[in-house]
Amino acid sequence: MPKTDFIHVQDWVFDLDHTLYPATSQLFAQLEVNMERFLMRELSLSRSEANSRRARYWRDHGTTLAGLMLHHNTDPHAYLDEVQQIDMSVLAPNPALGAAIAALSGRKIVFTNGSRSYAKQVLQALGMENTFDDIYGIDDAEFISKPAAQAYDTVFGKARVRDTAAAMFEDDPRNLIIPHARGLKTVLVGNSQSAPHIHHYTDDLTTFLGALVQGATCE
Numbered sequence: 001m002p003k004t005d006f007i008h009v010q011d012w013v014f015d016l017d018h019t020l021y022p023a024t025s026q027l028f029a030q031l032e033v034n035m036e037r038f039l040m041r042e043l044s045l046s047r048s049e050a051n052s053r054r055a056r057y058w059r060d061h062g063t064t065l066a067g068l069m070l071h072h073n074t075d076p077h078a079y080l081d082e083v084q085q086i087d088m089s090v091l092a093p094n095p096a097l098g099a100a101i102a103a104l105s106g107r108k109i110v111f112t113n114g115s116r117s118y119a120k121q122v123l124q125a126l127g128m129e130n131t132f133d134d135i136y137g138i139d140d141a142e143f144i145s146k147p148a149a150q151a152y153d154t155v156f157g158k159a160r161v162r163d164t165a166a167a168m169f170e171d172d173p174r175n176l177i178i179p180h181a182r183g184l185k186t187v188l189v190g191n192s193q194s195a196p197h198i199h200h201y202t203d204d205l206t207t208f209l210g211a212l213v214q215g216a217t218c219e
């Protein structure tokens, strides 16, 4: 991994779910159960219909919420309040990753398709509540989900992210298309899918970031 690729980076943007904690965690399974229940009740669907609808909205619109808002005019506040009621104790603190992020020089930002308050709870459970300079949730993006370009326009604008001096870390390859087009360095986490818009991938973010810091002190 060429360390020089990141020498210019001053703004470090991280996705939250499955980027700062692994996809093997039981956290997302709880969200899925809640989403399924919401869809069954609000759209009068069976469990299996709700499941396939959730998968379709995620595939077509980036998040279940984006599909619900588009097709059913769902209130995002009500949806997020209900769906994000989960037990954070399944997450273990990750001091090594927190230290690797803290050691990066520049600003560190979280940008998630969850709400800002949900992100704060997750970061607290990971022991990273003081690791980031700013947290941007979907409520900061006018409820437009990544990978829509407008979500990045809004959040990067608010955060004053300098595209050509920034890097973004994500587990969903779709969410790196716009960052790549804007000139950010892109890193796919926990997923080895290759695509022209992905500069690097890693299944061990702590080691990846550690090598960058090591590189900066050596050069």
Ligand SMILES: [Mg+2]
Pocket (backbone or CB within 6 Å): 015, 016, 017, 018, 019, 170, 171, 172
């Ligand atoms: Mg994610």
